[in-house]
Amino acid sequence: MTGPGTVRDPAGPPVIEFRGVGLSYPGPPAVEALRPSELTVGRGEFVSVIGPSGSGKSTFLNIAGLLDRPTAGRYLLDGIDTASLGDADRTALRGRRIGFVFQSFHLLPHRSAAENVALAMVYRAEKPRQRLARAREALRQVGLGHRAAALPTRLSGGERQRVAIARALVGRPSILLCDEPTGNLDSANTENVLGLLDDLHAEGMTVLVITHDPAVAARGSRVLAIRDGVLTEQARA
């Protein structure tokens, strides 16, 4: 298996391209949860999006992750205009191109780490044995090869999030979309998970982290701020 940083086509289109993408809820009262925004995330970038509660982070994540359709503009993922896709094609594209990492890990408690990772491939035309072998490989990539047989309850919070990251990586997505990935972790485990995201970025993976925590956001090589639905690029330090 190639590494998680496998680059599909370095000269290809950006991973994420927003052309005037916005979302408003009709209400009443009408809410412009994301104002029409321009955004380009190139292959291999590590981008943070920071904003307080209610600023539009989930709206942004749901659009970028193909969970919601924008009400304005065009969203191109890997150069594919997602507006023209029906629901089944959007779901398939999401499954192949986006690796989600959530605050609360979403691991099945009675399945081993390797089984949890393998379940991400359940819809793929591979035999269970092949899926488990790939799951173990993904666990090795996140430094957890030795814990493949462990149940999530026997793992630390940081290790659980590493399993969730392995699960997100195993399908070789174009981008890791992380929603408050350290929100449930203490400082040591936070550092452990952020260190892994740094490593994946160094290997070429495209990473986008959504957070309300400035210390987490600062790990990105590019920081976007969102406030009252307005997405802006922060000046680099």
Ligand code: ADP
């Ligand atoms: P965050 O994730 O930063 O907390 P959200 O993206 O959830 O922010 O929300 C952005 C804005 O959109 C908020 O003002 C919120 O109240 C509003 N909003 C979110 N979901 C809905 C909805 N289904 N209907 C109406 N307004 C909504």
